[in-house]
Amino acid sequence: MKVTINDVAKHAGVSMKTVSRVINKEPSVRKKTYDQVMQAVKELNYQPNTAARNLAGTSSFAIGLVYDNPNAYYIIDMQNGVLSRCKEEGYELVIHPCNAQREDMQAEIATMIKRSRLAGLVLTPPLSEQQPIIDMLDELGVSYVRLLSGHNEQEENARNCIYVDDFAAAYEITEHLITLGHKHIAFVCGDEEHKSTTERLAGYKQALADHQIACNEDFIHKGTYSFESGVNGAKALLKDGNPNQITAILGGNDEVAAGALFAARLMNIEIPAQLSISGFEDSPFSRQTWPKLTTAHQANNVISEHAARLLFSKTRGSRNHDKDIVTTFTPNMVVRESTGPAPR
């Protein structure tokens, strides 16, 4: 029933170690030997025991995905991307949702790493932005890859980062609205402490500046990345009969935009005839509102797959070529029905 490496070795007429070499794709195994072993593996339907490999080997065959993010779509995409890479490499994925608020979060992560002897970690925002965590990981000597908002700064410490250029995306969307004739464009920010918020806001401001549109601080509403925040933000911006004559709202993400859409509906405002609204991220969500959201497509599963790729390239003896790993992703604008020409 249970097939061990020893069985395979006997069946192929070689030593256990040679089988091990084949399994691990180590070099210096003659083609003929390799084939013999593979044949035996197939015939016996041998499955290497992960626990034993983890225990005996230098590094384990598991990586971790750590997140503190309430957005289900985001997480699932991230997870799937990393998972697909793991499958490819024969690694296991240990997922670890956590709460940045909690005091013991760091200790918890450290515990997990030790217990599972993780080979590496993929960190998603906003955790990836927290220096204390990074410091702890460095101290523990675990390799990790951070998903960050921004663009590759060519810095030394950028080696283990994957960037999403939110600045560029926000710039593009804002410019799109400007081209449509909008002059009073508001922005409902996501969580202040997320770097994506800063980046998106900066892109928005830059686009305004480049088109000689003064940036009115009243047009910027501070909020969080949630539907409710979108509702409140839009309500606040448009209250008292929209004195600022806002004709477009940029949502911090799709949920915020959906919230703004919701608020607009409550106020009997026609979208996009009277008000344009755009989102961010292109979650499935943005296709399930009415009207559908203009947004910036961010292929989270691809991004996270590359994160895992990068991690593996560092973990193992760089068998992978770093060359084909993209480290900066720029979301593309997707124009749908929620944005239109500015009303006059």
Added chain:
Amino acid sequence: MKVTINDVAKHAGVSMKTVSRVINKEPSVRKKTYDQVMQAVKELNYQPNTAARNLAGTSSFAIGLVYDNPNAYYIIDMQNGVLSRCKEEGYELVIHPCNAQREDMQAEIATMIKRSRLAGLVLTPPLSEQQPIIDMLDELGVSYVRLLSGHNEQEENARNCIYVDDFAAAYEITEHLITLGHKHIAFVCGDEEHKSTTERLAGYKQALADHQIACNEDFIHKGTYSFESGVNGAKALLKDGNPNQITAILGGNDEVAAGALFAARLMNIEIPAQLSISGFEDSPFSRQTWPKLTTAHQANNVISEHAARLLFSKTRGSRNHDKDIVTTFTPNMVVRESTGPAPR
């Protein structure tokens, strides 16, 4: 740096085996000894090595979550529920998304079980409904828990099932609509092969029957559990000026309902003034539409936590008491703004 069980043993002045007993909460350890060991564990900050435990022990410290479901909210909730239980028990969770379409799915699952020597499996619908998979698991001798639509039938093989009573929930929602005066109530089904579809449809029919309302097969639209299907379903049901005078639509789930909402909007139908729409599952989604959806709340994280609980109660020497494990959950109706009195 690395603390082993041996270090703890020395520090506490006992044998390795005794430390092991403490770690595993085995009986027959004197309180005094127990305290000594725990103290040493704390002082040295000892973390048991999962790989070694998996290798040496009879069963491993990992369970698997297998799913084939595109619904991100559903998966995340399920995952979180199982994960919280795992954390409690010191287990790891191996997640395994898969595609029921693929030929090699079964082999893949078997491989995963063998590689990781999983202690058990949690199966979510629709995979949990597929007999071939169940047979394979039985053959492999792995313990598992199935999440199913239906109610506990007290059958022998129901021992490892957690039920969600979709029948009752559909009945409740339909009755709610009937009470509001609706007589022409349509149903947009989810995927035909999902048991939840059958159950929900049956509940709907039963409610109609109990209230002497004839069931018109034209009111039943076969579709899938997707937004698009909701759009298409509603369009089909209401086309040509709504000849059937449908005043309410029951969506197969929240996404379908949101799709119906979308379609209604396209047709300039007021919700709920002209048409009531209700969903199913109470995903975050249902609170982010306009108007918010009436739906049936299904606490997926609680449900899955109980699934894990049940699994652990079977896996280990029934240290857990089966008694406090709920095996049938009935979703509660949540009335929001998408349903209202029937127009006259």
Added chain:
DNA sequence: AGTTAAAATGACAACGCTGTCAAATAGCTA
């Protein structure tokens, strides 16, 4: 105090694999 059963603890060999290092073989050159 002496006997016996029950409870608590410990010694030691697995678990299935990989790292280390030594041995064997192959591929050269002279």
Added chain:
DNA sequence: TAGCTATTTGACAGCGTTGTCATTTTAACT
């Protein structure tokens, strides 16, 4: 063909736990 190096293979000892079973300690009796 001997002599040498580079390549390929194998023997064996761990990795950090737990299972088995023997041993010691405690408790509960005469």
